Amino acid sequence: MNKQEFLYQLEEGLIRLEESEKNQFILYYDELIEDYLEDGASEAEAVSKLGKPSRIASKILEEAFEERSFQKKKRSPLMVVLLIIGFPLWGSILLTAILLILSAYIIIWCLPFTTGMFAVLGLGASIFSVCASFFAIQDGVYIAVTQMGISIFVLGLALLSGLATLNLANHFIKASKRFSGKIVGLFEGRGLSL
Incomplete structure (x- = not known):
């Protein structure tokens, strides 16, 4: 597999990412291949050192979606303060709901x-x-x-x-x-x- 085929398959694997994110990863792996070529490796050797583009793409997608879900779960300090201050109100409502379910x-x-x-x-x-x-x-x-x-x-x-x-x-x-x-x-x- 040559460099163009590798980058094309990688781009196809990253289709679910936004265009700007996808382009960043394509440029990164393009530079990695160029670095291997400068060190004297052939194009096929440089591509084989990186691994299969489908595996790389799935790993990138997995990390990207984990990062997004982690960012969604983060609570702002203001929200935490409001939850603590509002506990007497929402705590009693929550207890009432639990008792109704019971x-x-x-x-x-x-x-x-x-x-x-x-x-x-x-x-x-x-x-x-x-x-x-x-x-x-x-x-x-x-x-x-x-x-x-x-x-x-x-x-x-x-x-x-x-x-x-x-x-x-x-x-x-x-x-x-x-x-x-x-x-x-x-x-x-x-x-x-x-």
Whole structure:
């Protein structure tokens, strides 16, 4: 590859840069090649010492975009002072927003928690009632049979409640993910970072 081909490929690789920046890099690498030529290297040797133009271009673009993103993230001293002075106002608003989000999650998860607790407590109560119905025989067979029937009914309700909890939990996990996505999207849409 000769000098012209190298510079052409480098220029094509730097197409996303502004014209003035691109020209600076082209001139810089042109001078580097000229320096190698003055030292006695052939044009092909000088170009090969620099490396592939596509790699050079990608490295330049990467550094340029990192520098731009770093410059965007820098805050001016005035902005920092205003953030500190305004903390009582924006801090309380931020705390309110966090508490509102937390209360939304509590509301979302209240129903599956309630059905889950009923399933666990109903299971425990029905097992205790089945065991206690054997001791109720001494008060009468009809009392023991009634207690056994009620405990089996509560066991059925507990199992149904457990199934409802699993089904509700799946739906509420999806709802929580959507809600979280909307909250994150709200912050990203305004250019805020969490």
